[in-house]
Amino acid sequence: MLIGYARVSTDDQHLDGQRSVLRAAGCQLIYEEKISGAKRKRPELTRLLEHLREGDIVVVSRLDRLARSTQDLLELVDIFQHTSVGLRSLAEPWADTTSPSGKMVLTIFAGIAEFERALISERTSAGRHAAKMKGVRFGRPMKLSVEQVALGRRLISEGRSVRDTARILNCHHATLYRALNNVVGLPDEELDTVQIVFDTNR
Incomplete structure (x- = not known):
């Protein structure tokens, strides 16, 4: 069965033109609605998806x-493919999943979309890394201030255990340990010393 879907964005727009071309194309059933295409939840589109058969x-x-x-188009095409349903656009003859060429074009589109997502993810990771190198911290705020962490480092370097230092700073020793390891710019040799002191005073 050929099932049409017609949509306009506002109530003052008309569906007559879309309705006419869909009927001329042989659609036996047409779902129509006046709603923004930006909305993911569209009642008539949902009804259409529920009605579809192989x-x-x-x-x-x-x-x-x-x-x-x-992305929205590819998600819908994926739904159609899982239920063995085709898609055909009258204005874009290349967008016809019932033809080999149409399937190929949409496969290329899917590959491009995946490539774009990978690029975005890569840029995001690079941005986070660059921000961390500049001292920006992500995640939950530290429970200890920079001054408290600095004091903790000094007390430990003077021979106090991590547990004793944590009691002085009124925090759990694990909290202090994490703070010491998360201090941006802490030299590797100092970090190694903190690790050893912590391990020997647990």
Whole structure:
């Protein structure tokens, strides 16, 4: 069955044009709604997805009536493929998953989208690393101030155990240990000393 989907963004827009071309294309059933495509939850689209059966073909006048981004489109195509449902856009002949060329184009789109996600993830990781190198800390705020950590380092370097130092700073020894290890710019040799002192005074 050819099932049409028509959408406009506002109540003052009309669906007549989309309805006409979908009927002319042979759609036996058309789901229509007036709602922004930016909204992920669209009642009529949900009804359409629930109605689909194996072998059906979803037809739209243009792809932007169905999805507002490449990612949204690919997610819907994935749903269609899992239920053996096709997708056809009347304005974009290349977007027809019932044809080999259409499947190939959408596969390329999926590859590009995956590549873009990988680039974003890589840039984010690089940004976090650069920020850490500059002293920016991520995650929960430290329970100890920089001054308290500095005092803790000094007391430990003078021979006090981590547990005794933690009692002086009124915190758990594990909290102090984490703070000492998270101090940005702590020289490796000092960090090694703190590790050894902590291990021998647990």
